[in-house]
Amino acid sequence: MSAQIIAIDAMGGDFGPRGIVQACVACLSEHPSLYLALVGQPQLLESLLAAYPGVDRARLQILPASEVIAMTDKPSQALRGKPDASMRVALQALRDDRVQAVVSAGNTGALMALSRHVLKTLPGVDRPAMVAAIPTRSGHCQLLDLGANVDCDAEHLHQFARMGAVLAQAQGVERPRVALLNVGTEDIKGNQQVRAAAALLQDSGLNYVGFVEGDGLYRGEADVVVCDGFVGNVLLKASEGLASMIGERIEAQFNASWATRLAGAVALPLLRRLREELVPARHNGASFLGLQGIVVKSHGAAGVEGLRAAIERARQQVQDDLPRQLAKGLAAWGAPGQAGEGRM
Template sequence: MSAQILAIDAMGGDFGPRGIVQACVACLSKYPSLHLALVGQPKLLEEILATHRGVDRSRLYILPATEVIGMSDKPSQVLRGKLDASMRVALQALRDGKVQAVVSAGNTGALMALSRHVLKTLPGVDRPAMVAAIPTRTGHCQLLDLGANVDCDAEHLYQFALMGAVAAEAQGVMQPRVALLNVGTEEIKGNQQVKAAAARLQRASINYIGFVEGDGLYRGEADVVVCDGFVGNVLLKASEGLASMIGERIEAQFNGGLAARLAGAVALPVLRRLREELVPARHNGASFLGLQGVVVKSHGAAGVQGLQVAIERACQQVREDLPRKIGNGLQAMLAGRGEGDARM
């Protein structure tokens, strides 16, 4: 892997910079060509780094930022104030070509607003969308939007579908199956935004397969599933909670009487391996598609393992040159549309 340098918002997330620094040190040990810029308050970060021996400081440096964006800060306020916040400084470093990607576990709304303001969107993109890989029966499905855009019209859903298709192709999926998440698979089902988006996607130069329901997503019926951010975020959080609850209930059942414990001795190792495959930390890191740069949002409550996965996801997108591929792919699709009412 060629040398890569990423900016890590060290002040974001629910638990502060200590876990973030630990994840960065682990990634540097695992990937010899990786360079990281920790963005945040130098004195605090140096104190934390002093507890980690043997860190290669030639590949880890601190980019100073005096302010912190809180999880309750409003995006509109962040845009006008906190000009030296760690999140903003990291994005400016990406804009100026000092780093190749940004990873943050901070305020999602603020990260979206600042990303659009500092980096700008690709030509033809109104709003970036958050996308992540969701485990399914047959592999994974790219789900977007996951919460960056709570209210979406048909045009936004249409753009999300095109970007999702290009992103899936960049990851090696040939002719990815693209679907709209809906309350039914029949054409008459859904709200007006979904129906209008479906009409446009039927004329698009992608492999649009129609509507898919929530259970169809997990059966692997599509490679890319599109919805607004309200629905996507609820689906994601409900899925994480359900997976956790099922795992805990199963383990509790095997901790009952003697027969249950004997059965558990055989079954629990298999179940724990399955749980490890499905644990949210292994799929952490939602990408912002549609920006002129790679930005990955880590879950605010992610632990060290989850943060490592988010950093690895950003590295992968840098290697794939994903923003350029999405930009080129969108322009190629739109050039062949021939639709007079196109706004993109």
């Protein structure tokens, strides 16, 4: 297996570099072909790495960056200021082919703005989209956009669908079912943009299966579900909150009395397995599709397990050579607006 070289924005996220360093050390021990570049303040990172004397430093380097983009910084500030920020240095390393992917838990708006500025988009892509795997009854589906583009027209949704289909196919789905998220499944339902996007997708060459509602997404009615970033972000955050609330309610019920604690002891192995499958940290890591490079955004509040999942997502996309597959898949349909030239 060929090596995967990934740059990690070590200064991003809500909790600082300590957990990021811990996640990187764990990933290196799990994947012998993985090489990581921690991007940030060398003195601080070296002091944290001192706690792991057994780490293979031949596979873990530090790229110096003296500045940090705060979670409160506006995208314009990230673009015009802080030229030596860890996020920018990591993306420049990707642009210059020194690494094969970037993972950051930092400011989402800044990461998207800098990614577009430094890496540029693939031919035929107007806007990159954030995509993540959402667990369903039968496995998972790719949901996009998750917040990179709040306002989208029909052609943007059409492009997201094409990119999502390529991603699903790269993950082994032979003919991905593509759907538009909507308030109903009837043709007359939805706003103007969604109905116009449906018209484009019906003649796109994709395996378009129509509209899907929120509950249909979790039933596994599609492999790729497309929406604008406003809807996608609300759906994602609401789903994470619901999963957390249900878990807490179940735990509280089992601890209510000795009888329920006894029942909980019997059911505990099953509940732990279910929690492992649905826990948001396991599915952490949203990819920025449409860039000339692999960029994965980790949740800012992710712990070590979540950060490991984001790094693993980037590692898998490097292994799959996702940008090349995206470029090839998008070229099958020609330029934007030229539908029906390829079949997927």
